[in-house]
Amino acid sequence: MQAVLEAVAEPRRREILRLVRTTELPAGVIAAHFADVSRPAISFHLRVLRDAGLVAERREGTRRLYRVRPEGFAEVRAFLDEFWADRLDVLRVEAEAEERRKRAQQQPRKEGDPT
Amino acid sequence: MTTVDPIVREVYVEATPETVFEFYVDPRKLERWLAVEATLDPRPGGVCLQVHAGDDRPDSGLFHMEGEFVTVDPPKRVVFTWGFTEPEVNVPVGSTTVEVSLTPEGSGTRVQLVHHDLPPSELASHAGGWATMLDRLAAAVAAEVERG
Numbered sequence: 406m407q408a409v410l411e412a413v414a415e416p417r418r419r420e421i422l423r424l425v426r427t428t429e430l431p432a433g434v435i436a437a438h439f440a441d442v443s444r445p446a447i448s449f450h451l452r453v454l455r456d457a458g459l460v461a462e463r464r465e466g467t468r469r470l471y472r473v474r475p476e477g478f479a480e481v482r483a484f485l486d487e488f489w490a491d492r493l494d495v496l497r498v499e500a501e502a503e504e505r506r507k508r509a510q511q512q513p514r515k516e517g518d519p520t
Numbered sequence: 521m522t523t524v525d526p527i528v529r530e531v532y533v534e535a536t537p538e539t540v541f542e543f544y545v546d547p548r549k550l551e552r553w554l555a556v557e558a559t560l561d562p563r564p565g566g567v568c569l570q571v572h573a574g575d576d577r578p579d580s581g582l583f584h585m586e587g588e589f590v591t592v593d594p595p596k597r598v599v600f601t602w603g604f605t606e607p608e609v610n611v612p613v614g615s616t617t618v619e620v621s622l623t624p625e626g627s628g629t630r631v632q633l634v635h636h637d638l639p640p641s642e643l644a645s646h647a648g649g650w651a652t653m654l655d656r657l658a659a660a661v662a663a664e665v666e667r668g
Contacts, residue, residue, distance in 0.1 A: 456636055489633055493531040495553040496631070500543055504535035 412457035417442060418450045422473060425460060429472035527635040537595035537622040537629045544598045544620060555585070564591045570599040573593070586613045597621050 413419055421435055437449040451471055454460040461474045533540050543549045545562035555570035562568075568587035584605045591599040598620045603613035616637040623630045 486529060489527060489529040489635065490531075492554050493529055493631060493633060496540070496543055497531050497533045499549070499552045500533045500535040500540045503542070503549070504539045507539065 412453050412459055415450065415453075417447075418454055421447075421450055421454060421471075422459060427469050427474045429463070429470045431465075431468045431470050432470070435471065527638065528632065529571035530630060530632045532625060532628055532630055534628040537624055540622055540629045540631060541598070545592065545594070556582075560589075562589055562598070564589055564590075564592060570656075587618075588614070590617065595622055 415420070417439065420439075422432060424435055424438060432448065432451060435451070436442075436444045439447060451460065451462070451469075455462050455471075458476075459474060460471045463470045463472075532653035535630075543553060544627065545560055547558035547560045550570070552556040554572075558567040559567060566589045568585075568589050570585040570587070572583045572585060581610060583665045585602060586605050587601045587603065589598070589600045591597055600618055601614050602616045602618045616635065619634045619636060621632045623632070
């Protein structure tokens with residue numbers, strides 16, 4: 406999971422994932438998409454993504470082609486679990502606050518209680 | 521299409537099932553934990569519309585969850601379909617189902633949420649879009665780094 410997290414921590418790598426999500430693209434086309442990033446830097450990002458198992462690399466002649474490896478995101482399923490876990494955590498906090506508010510309304514304050 | 525095991529999450533809430541139930545069927549309450557905007561008609565066949573914020577930029581990344589209530593059994597169970605109108609989310613309207621069960625436990629409620637029918641290729645994007653999922657991952661990493 407750590408490699409996956411580190412791989413997607415960098416915005417340009419996330420951009421690359423978006424580019425090759427549905428189509429396989431040669432490294433050159435990917436690099437051309439980033440006017441402000443050097444070709445070696447893109448190669449580095451592609452290597453990180455490949456090593457994290459998030460993209461598949463294929464050679465065709467002298468070209469290297471990349472596409473997203475959906476199965477590489479199997480670990481991310483755990484992260485999606487987290488989506489609901491995070492939301493449910495917020496639900497817990499909000500529902501408990503609501504419950505306290507209701508109980509406070511039902512039980513009039515005793516005399517002398519601080520407000 | 522291959523389906524995979526559902527996502528199952530549970531949480532204990534120190535509140536009655538009645539209170540928790542409202543957070544699934546009352547739009548103002550649902551907006552406190554799940555969506556930025558909700559339109560809910562909590563009866564079988566009624567609409568369950570949720571607008572989810574994709575990322576931090578206010579002008580972008582709004583995702584429209586267009587669901588329908590299947591079962592509404594207060595304060596025990598609520599089932600609704602879960603899908604997005606945005607094709608890039610890859611979870612078509614009506615394609616998946618979220619089932620919530622509330623069980624009294626001690627002085628509170630055990631909440632179980634089961635997300636059914638997620639095909640594997642679509643798992644990676646159901647959290648409100650591919651972009652969102654990746655950006656959330658990045659945010660989680662950043663938080664970890666800050667925590668040291």
